[in-house]
Amino acid sequence: MPESATPGKPEFIFEEAPFEECHASTLVELANGDILCAWFAGSRESNPDVAIWLSRRTGNGWSELVKVADEGGLPHWNPAIFRMPDNEILLFYKVGPSPREWWGRLIRSRDNGITWSDPEDLPKGILGPIKNKPLLMSNGELLCPSSTETRDEWICWAEVTPDAGKTWERFGPIAVPGIRRGLIQPCFWESAPGTIHAFMRATSDIGRICRAESRDYGRTWSVAYPTDLPNPNSGIDVCLLTDGRLALIYNPTTAKRTPITLALSSDNGQTWPWRADLETIPGEFSYPGIIASDGGLSLCYTWRREKIRFWSLSAADLQ
Secondary structure, eight states, X not given: OOTTOOOSOEEESOXXXXXXXXXXXXXEEOXXXXXXXXXXXXXXXXXXXXXXXXXXXXXXXXXXXXXXXXXXXXXXXXEEEEEOTTOOEEEXXXXXXXXXXXXXXXXEESSTTSSOOOOEEOOTTOOOOSSSOOEEOTTSOEEEEEEEEOSSOEEEEEEEESSXXXXXXXXXEEOOTTOSBOEEEEEEEEEETTEEEEEEEEOXXXXXXXXXXXXXXXXXXXXXXXXXXXXXXXXXXXXXXXXXXXXXXXXXXXSOSOOEEEEEESSTTXXXXXXXXXXXXXXXXXXXXXXXXXXXXXXXXXXXXXXXXXXXXOTGGGO
């Protein structure tokens, strides 16, 4: 496909909503082919009325919006949803007044997202996936892409749970040497058993997506280093297609959250000859989520903080 051509057709998950702003969407495909999408929304990011919302995509379109996590008076942040091999759905999110003070929560569903458990606190020192979905590694462990933010330090971590969130270990840090306030919100993929790669959002003083590698299922990591891919201090996400190509969704600039672009790599993220701009008009198009789906891709992102945009791309769309 020529660079900047646009495949497929987008849709909004909702046209009208009972909130003023929404952000940070995440999605998962169920065993029956339905899609669940979750995000945080309320009057404004970090306000006490911000909760986690969810909608379901069936053959008849998107369902009514459902509030699935709302612990009164606490701002909610950055959900990350995942389906385990036994079809249990895990929905991670954060609560707290700011990223410097938030803590991790987890709710579970055994009926494809119709009902949810009471919230579980994650252990002290564990935040869970900070924005992007977990990775189920070839050894059966769940690898969660995490990060911590303080006023002086932004650093990425790998959190591992072998039992769907019951016990945890944290590994890292993953950082660019000499830059303390540098990286957050990693996303992971596995290219061979135990060989894990990370792409990470970078602050503006770096201005590029950064990368690191692990050869032991996320226990130890190389130093992080900038790639050639621009990043305006904005979220990204990756996944592997069934044909082995790597898909990346990101903002390919150093200053704005537009355009938002889908790119494909056949050499494990070294080069990106296939690119499609999904949005090019002014506005914020950011914080994407992407999953492989039936030979193609499903993806979502924030659309001007007003709506959540969804795309379903077939294998033919990605040629």
